[in-house]
Amino acid sequence: MSDDSRDTPAEQPSGSLSADDIFELLAHHRRRYVIECLDRYGSPMSLPDLADECVVMEHERPLDDIPAEAVKRMYMSLYHCHVPKLVEIGAIEYDQARDLVTAGPAIAQFHAHMDLTRDALSSTVERALEALRGATGGDEGCSADGLTITHTRETLRNAGYDEKTVRRVISRLERTGYIYFVGDCVRLVD
Numbered sequence: 001m002s003d004d005s006r007d008t009p010a011e012q013p014s015g016s017l018s019a020d021d022i023f024e025l026l027a028h029h030r031r032r033y034v035i036e037c038l039d040r041y042g043s044p045m046s047l048p049d050l051a052d053e054c055v056v057m058e059h060e061r062p063l064d065d066i067p068a069e070a071v072k073r074m075y076m077s078l079y080h081c082h083v084p085k086l087v088e089i090g091a092i093e094y095d096q097a098r099d100l101v102t103a104g105p106a107i108a109q110f111h112a113h114m115d116l117t118r119d120a121l122s123s124t125v126e127r128a129l130e131a132l133r134g135a136t137g138g139d140e141g142c143s144a145d146g147l148t149i150t151h152t153r154e155t156l157r158n159a160g161y162d163e164k165t166v167r168r169v170i171s172r173l174e175r176t177g178y179i180y181f182v183g184d185c186v187r188l189v190d
Helices: 019-026 029-041 047-059 068-088 107-119 123-134 152-158 163-175
Strands: 092-095 100-103 179-182 185-188
Touching: 019 029, 019 107, 029 047, 029 068, 029 092, 029 100, 029 107, 047 068, 047 100, 068 092, 123 152, 123 163, 123 185, 152 163, 163 179
Parallel strands: none
Antiparallel strands: 092 100, 179 185
C-alpha cells in the first residue's frame, strides 16, 4: 500500500488559502507590488494608477523618468496576468467597467505573510533599518516628508557596515518591503 497522502492537499478552512497558494502568488514581484500599493495607498485604486505605482517600484525611479512603453507594459501585465490571478483567489476585486481594483477578503492572509516575513529580519538588518530611519531627520538629501534618503549606502557605511553587508542589507530590506528605490534614493515604508 503506497502512501499518497503527501500528494493530497490538506483540507483548508473555508475561505482560507493554503501556504502553497500564498507562496505561489507572492512569488512574482508584481503581485507583491499590487498588494503593497493597495495597503500603502488604500483601496480602491484605478488600474492605471496602480500600474503607475507598480512601475515606479519596479524601476526604482520617479514616474517621469520611466518610458511610457514600460508603464504600458506594466498595465498590460497587471490587466492580463497578475490582477486575474489575485482576483481568482480573492486577494483583490476588479471592477472592469470602472477599471478599479479593491482589496478582497483574502488580502489579509497576504498581509499576515508579509508581516511575518518582516518580523523575521535579522538583528543586523534591523539595526541597518534603524540607521536609515535615523538618517531621515534633517538630512539635506531627504524629501520634505522625511522618508527619502539619498545617501543610503554612505549612511550604512557610516553605521559600521562593510560594502558586502551594505549590499546584502539593502537587498533584504527591499525584498521584505521595508524600502524601495526611486532613482538613487531609498524610500522607507512606514
